Amino acid sequence: MSTLFSPLRVRSLELPNRIVMSPMTRQHSPGGVPGADVAAYYRRRAAGGTGLIVTEGVAIDHPSAVDSPAVPRLHGDAALAGWRHVVDEVHAAGGRIVPQLWHVGPLWGAMADVDPDVVPMRPSGLWGRPGVTVYPQDYLDASATPTAAMTDADLDAVVAAYVRSARNAVAAGFDGIAIHAGHGYLLDAFLWAETNRRDDQWGGDLERRTRFPAAVVRAIRREIGDELPIFYRFSQHKQQDFGARVADTPEELGVILRALADAGVDVFDASCRRFDQPAFDGSPLTLAGWAKELTGAISMAVGSVGLTKPTREDRVVESAPIDNVHRLLDSGEIDLIAIGRLHLADPALASTLRRGAVPAFDRAVHEGRLH
Numbered sequence: 001m002s003t004l005f006s007p008l009r010v011r012s013l014e015l016p017n018r019i020v021m022s023p024m025t026r027q028h029s030p031g032g033v034p035g036a037d038v039a040a041y042y043r044r045r046a047a048g049g050t051g052l053i054v055t056e057g058v059a060i061d062h063p064s065a066v067d068s069p070a071v072p073r074l075h076g077d078a079a080l081a082g083w084r085h086v087v088d089e090v091h092a093a094g095g096r097i098v099p100q101l102w103h104v105g106p107l108w109g110a111m112a113d114v115d116p117d118v119v120p121m122r123p124s125g126l127w128g129r130p131g132v133t134v135y136p137q138d139y140l141d142a143s144a145t146p147t148a149a150m151t152d153a154d155l156d157a158v159v160a161a162y163v164r165s166a167r168n169a170v171a172a173g174f175d176g177i178a179i180h181a182g183h184g185y186l187l188d189a190f191l192w193a194e195t196n197r198r199d200d201q202w203g204g205d206l207e208r209r210t211r212f213p214a215a216v217v218r219a220i221r222r223e224i225g226d227e228l229p230i231f232y233r234f235s236q237h238k239q240q241d242f243g244a245r246v247a248d249t250p251e252e253l254g255v256i257l258r259a260l261a262d263a264g265v266d267v268f269d270a271s272c273r274r275f276d277q278p279a280f281d282g283s284p285l286t287l288a289g290w291a292k293e294l295t296g297a298i299s300m301a302v303g304s305v306g307l308t309k310p311t312r313e314d315r316v317v318e319s320a321p322i323d324n325v326h327r328l329l330d331s332g333e334i335d336l337i338a339i340g341r342l343h344l345a346d347p348a349l350a351s352t353l354r355r356g357a358v359p360a361f362d363r364a365v366h367e368g369r370l371h
Ligand SMILES: Cc1cc2nc3c(=O)[nH]c(=O)nc-3n(C[C@H](O)[C@H](O)[C@H](O)COP(=O)(O)O)c2cc1C
Pocket: 022, 023, 024, 025, 026, 056, 057, 100, 180, 233, 271, 272, 273, 302, 303, 304, 305, 307, 338, 339, 340, 341, 342, 367
């Protein structure tokens, strides 16, 4: 049997296979409250055999965490009752689920018209230099104006919000915590030199730029104890610039990831556009492969698994074959594979892959609705 269908233990969490549903924002939770349709959507993936579900990004309990009112929250009685129902449904179908804790940081305002009185949380008041990005010009123009840099009180409030939301997640019955620290959002904005120009203890060289994300991880670990796993998503690319990088060499990546592993991360979720591409010149190792090599932690790859055709008319995605998933898992380069869009196409994706088949993804059909 291939490694894809072999079990894996992460702290107290027993995964029956290596297939993870990648976090995907759906904006189907009016007022931040996930309803019965959201519970049924996740339950179908659990029933379909997916080893672990990472929820869509969920706003932490901070006023500037997420702008869209249809993104779920992890605070307030109604939202927490909604999540309790989601978790119960997933567990009843034999699945496991962790929430992805999200603070958009500099990217406040990208999803919705927002309250002009809310100050976005930006390490140095900067949005970042736009490069290859899908954001429209009017949003880029509006975001280019610097805002206030985060104060010490802001930093404390954000850490406290992560801790409260982690506590709420545990109380709702989730099986661990996932942290969204990639794609240019708040925690990633501390790592990226374009958005972190601070000259206090939270800025400077890479070691110092990693301190705030590590402080968040440490605070969450202290709150949830030793039983439950922490998953940490990181990326080179940013929503502000798909070509951006935080680590130019494996040595630089090691500085970041070792500090995070020391703080309490169990699983590194290396977000890439193509999961099977080399991360640095001179080695075939993928970004997830490097995460494991540098830290010894469990490593998860993601990016275009099984996609065989363009997902947008203007963008060609090369095929990223399932064979490469097997190759990287069987060789031990990676431990888990997260899959996003194919999970939208096929709720029973894990069962489909077990049969040796691969579903087709059609953006127009699969991305908009919850099914
Ligand atoms: C509709 C959609 C929403 C997404 N929302 C999130 C999100 O909330 N958090 C996150 O970390 N990544 C998000 N992503 C990225 C996915 O988790 C995944 O990394 C990406 O789609 C590549 O994997 P895939 O090619 O298997 O879809 C989203 C992707 C899609 C398509």
